Amino acid sequence: GENVEQHPSTLSVQEGDSAVIKCTYSDSASNYFPWYKQELGKGPQLIIDIRSNVGEKKDQRIAVTLNKTAKHFSLHITETQPEDSAVYFCAASEVGTGFQKLVFGTGTRLLVSP
Amino acid sequence: DVKVTQSSRYLVKRTGEKVFLECVQDMDHENMFWYRQDPGLGLRLIYFSYDVKMKEKGDIPEGYSVSREKKERFSLILESASTNQTSMYLCASQGGSMNTEAFFGQGTRLTVV
Secondary structure, three states, X not given: OOOEEEEOOEEEXXXXXXXXXEEEEOOOOOOEEEEEEEOOXXXXXEEEEEEOOOOXXXXXXXXXXXXXXXXXXXXXXXXXXXHHOEEEEEEEEOOOOOOOOOEEOOOEEEEEEO | OOOEEEOOOXXXXXXXXXXXXXXXXXXXXXXXXXXXXXXXXXXXXXEEEEEOOEEEEOOOOOOEEEEEEEOOEXXXXXXXXXXXXXXXXXXXXXXXXXXEEEEEOOOEEEEEO
């Protein structure tokens, strides 16, 4: 089955810096890679996703890149703000061949200091 | 807005008790999931369901069962609670097919003493 590894487990940055979180996956059949943000006391919420037919996707200050050959994908947050502080999870799944379930990474706790 | 509601935010139960965690979604989603979240281990799938009365084991089903009698409701059952089941439990729903976004509830923090 699919296995997703995520690094680093914790990341501290100063406000305005960039943050990068990296994930690797094992199953070459996976074709959908979402990122979820979990704020304190809440459930995870989708912030951006990418499918295997594209290499990069941006949404304002966040972007995700995908390298299918190397089986890794990354979340990039630019101009970080204190409200970006949260736990971020990457995930992978195979969409389009029946039921698909997400396999999550272990999470990255991002702390943005003012 | 999609809403996934878990019946309790915090629960304290005794070892050996039968525990029910309830989850309700209001978007007519086919798929529902139960995860547990532990520090350093991420989100691990316990059980999932892709239709009423249908259920499948996830990665860590031991000690748990589920029930889905109605499309909007998915219950997680701890048959005999143990201290190693102390954790945060998250329910999620998903539309199915190509509708890929999963919507999570706020979580239930269960402590077994």
